[in-house]
Amino acid sequence: MTTGTVYVIGAGLAGLSAAVELAGRGKRVEIIETAPQPGGRCRSWFDAQIGDVIDNGNHLVLSGNHATFSYLRAIGAGDRLKGPDEARFIFCDVRSGERWTIAPNAGAVPWWIFSGNRRVPGTGALDYAKIARLLLANRGRRVADVITCGGALWERLVRPLLLAALNSAPEEASAGLASAVLRETLARGGRYCLPRIATPNLAAAFIEPAVGFLAGKNARIRLGERVRSVDFGNSHATGLDLGDQRIDLSTDDRVILAVPSWIATSLVPYTDAPDQSSAILNAHFRANAGSGAPGMIGVIGGTAEWVFAFPQRISVTVSGADAIVDRERAELAELLWGDVARVHSLRLNLPPWQIVKEKRATFRATPEQDARRAPAQTRWQNLFLAGDWTATGLPATIEGAIRSGQKAARLAAGESVT
Numbered sequence: 301m302t303t304g305t306v307y308v309i310g311a312g313l314a315g316l317s318a319a320v321e322l323a324g325r326g327k328r329v330e331i332i333e334t335a336p337q338p339g340g341r342c343r344s345w346f347d348a349q350i351g352d353v354i355d356n357g358n359h360l361v362l363s364g365n366h367a368t369f370s371y372l373r374a375i376g377a378g379d380r381l382k383g384p385d386e387a388r389f390i391f392c393d394v395r396s397g398e399r400w401t402i403a404p405n406a407g408a409v410p411w412w413i414f415s416g417n418r419r420v421p422g423t424g425a426l427d428y429a430k431i432a433r434l435l436l437a438n439r440g441r442r443v444a445d446v447i448t449c450g451g452a453l454w455e456r457l458v459r460p461l462l463l464a465a466l467n468s469a470p471e472e473a474s475a476g477l478a479s480a481v482l483r484e485t486l487a488r489g490g491r492y493c494l495p496r497i498a499t500p501n502l503a504a505a506f507i508e509p510a511v512g513f514l515a516g517k518n519a520r521i522r523l524g525e526r527v528r529s530v531d532f533g534n535s536h537a538t539g540l541d542l543g544d545q546r547i548d549l550s551t552d553d554r555v556i557l558a559v560p561s562w563i564a565t566s567l568v569p570y571t572d573a574p575d576q577s578s579a580i581l582n583a584h585f586r587a588n589a590g591s592g593a594p595g596m597i598g599v600i601g602g603t604a605e606w607v608f609a610f611p612q613r614i615s616v617t618v619s620g621a622d623a624i625v626d627r628e629r630a631e632l633a634e635l636l637w638g639d640v641a642r643v644h645s646l647r648l649n650l651p652p653w654q655i656v657k658e659k660r661a662t663f664r665a666t667p668e669q670d671a672r673r674a675p676a677q678t679r680w681q682n683l684f685l686a687g688d689w690t691a692t693g694l695p696a697t698i699e700g701a702i703r704s705g706q707k708a709a710r711l712a713a714g715e716s717v718t
C-alpha cells in the first residue's frame with residue numbers, strides 16, 4: 301500500500317478493529333464517527349439511576365472467538381474479559397424453580413453428553429447426535445428444516461443458545477449461521493466455549509484501550525462528525541462530504557465504511573444489505589445478587605433470558621425482543637425484576653432500574669437476510685465495507701464485527717484476502 305491516509309468511517313468495533321490493524325502496521329489512519337463517543341452498539345455510560353457505569357447491553361463472548369481475543373491483545377486489553385476456567389452454563393426454570401448446569405468437557409470428544417450430571421436433565425446422548433446434524437447444514441436452510449425444534453434438549457439448551465447467538469427466533473434462523481457458531485465453539489469442546497464478560501464494562505474492555513492504542517499511533521479520531529455523502533468516480537471514491545467540510549481523496553487514500561447497514565446502503569450505491577432487524581432489551585437493577593451468586597444464569601420459562609450479576613448491579617438480557625420492546629419501561633422493569641428475584645431468590649421490592657432498548661440491535665439472522673450481506677470489496681478500488689452485517693459467515697456479533705474490520709484493513713493495505 302502507498303502512503304495515503306485510510307479514512308475509517310464509524311467507530312464501532314468493526315471500525316476500531318480496522319483502525320487498530322492498520323495503525324499497528326504504521327499506516328496513517330483517520331476515524332470519523334458521528335456519535336459523541338466511540339463504540340457504536342458496544343458502549344457504556346454512567347447512569348445516575350443505577351449509580352454506576354452500565355452497558356447498552358450485556359455482551360457475551362466465548363473463548364473460541366479468536367479474532368476478538370487477537371483484537372484485545374493488540375490494544376493491551378487481553379485481561380479485560382473475565383469468566384470461569386471451565387465451561388459451565390447454569391440454567392433456571394423460573395416456573396418450577398428447577399436448576400441445572402451444562403458442563404461440556406474441555407476436549408473435542410464430547411463425553412459430557414454421556415454424563416447425567418453434565419448434560420441437560422431429561423435428555424440422552426442420542427438427542428445430541430440428532431442436533432449434530434446442524435453442524436453440516438448449508439446456508440439456505442432454516443434451523444427448523446434441519447433439526448426438530450422441540451423436546452428437552454431444544455427447550456433447555458439449544459434454543460436459548462441459538463437465540464443468544466443469532467438474536468432471532470431460532471426456528472426460522474439460518475441453519476448455516478447457527479452451524480458456523482457451533483463449529484467454532486461447542487463442537488470444538490468446552491475449551492472453546494468458556495463464557496467471557498467485559499469487566500467492569502464494555503468501554504473499559506473494548507473501547508477505551510483501543511482509543512489509547514490509536515492515540516499512541518497518532519491516529520486521529522474525529523467524534524461528532526457525520527459523513528453525509530461519498531463522491532464517486534468511475535473506479536474510485538473521490539471525496540467525503542462532512543457538511544461543513546469536504547475531504548478530497550487522493551489516489552493513495554483508502555476508505556473503510558464501517559457503519560450500520562442502513563447507513564451503508566444510503567451512502568454507497570449498488571450495495572445489498574440485510575433490511576430487517578431484531579431488537580435486544582436490557583434491564584439493569586441496582587441490587588446485589590449475593591456473594592457466590594453465579595455471574596450468569598440462563599432463564600427458561602420467563603421473560604428474561606440471561607441474568608448477569610455484577611458487584612452492585614444485576615443486568616438482564618432479552619434477545620429477539622421485538623414482541624415486547626415497545627412496552628412501557630416501568631412495566632418491563634417490573635416484569636424482568638420478577639424473573640431476577642426468582643432466579644436469585646431475592647425478596648426485595650423493585651430496586652432502582654434502567655431499561656435500555658436497542659430496536660435495531662442486529663439484522664434478523666434468517667437465510668433470506670443472510671443472503672443479502674455484502675462482501676468487503678466494492679466496485680470502487682479504494683472503498684471497502686466492514687460491519688457485523690457484511691458477509692462474515694457469522695451472525696451479527698462482536699466476533700463478526702471484528703473479523704470484518706480486520707479483513708477490510710488487510711484489503712485496504714493491499715493484501716489479497718479470501
Ligand SMILES: Cc1cc2nc3c(=O)[nH]c(=O)nc-3n(C[C@H](O)[C@H](O)[C@H](O)COP(=O)(O)OP(=O)(O)OC[C@H]3O[C@@H](n4cnc5c(N)ncnc54)[C@H](O)[C@@H]3O)c2cc1C
Nearest residue numbers: 310312313314334340341357359360527687688697698701
Ligand atoms: C444490546 C446488544 C447486545 C448485544 N449482545 C451481544 C453479545 O452478547 N455478543 C456479541 O458477540 N454481540 C452482541 N451484540 C452485537 C454487537 O454489539 C455488534 O455486532 C457490534 O457491536 C457491531 O459493531 P459494528 O462496528 O459492526 O457496528 P456499530 O457498532 O453499529 O458501529 C457503527 C458506527 O458507525 C457510526 N456511524 C453511523 N453513521 C455514520 C456516519 N454517517 N458517519 C460517521 N459515523 C457513522 C455509528 O455511530 C456507530 O458508532 C449485541 C448488540 C446489542 C445492540
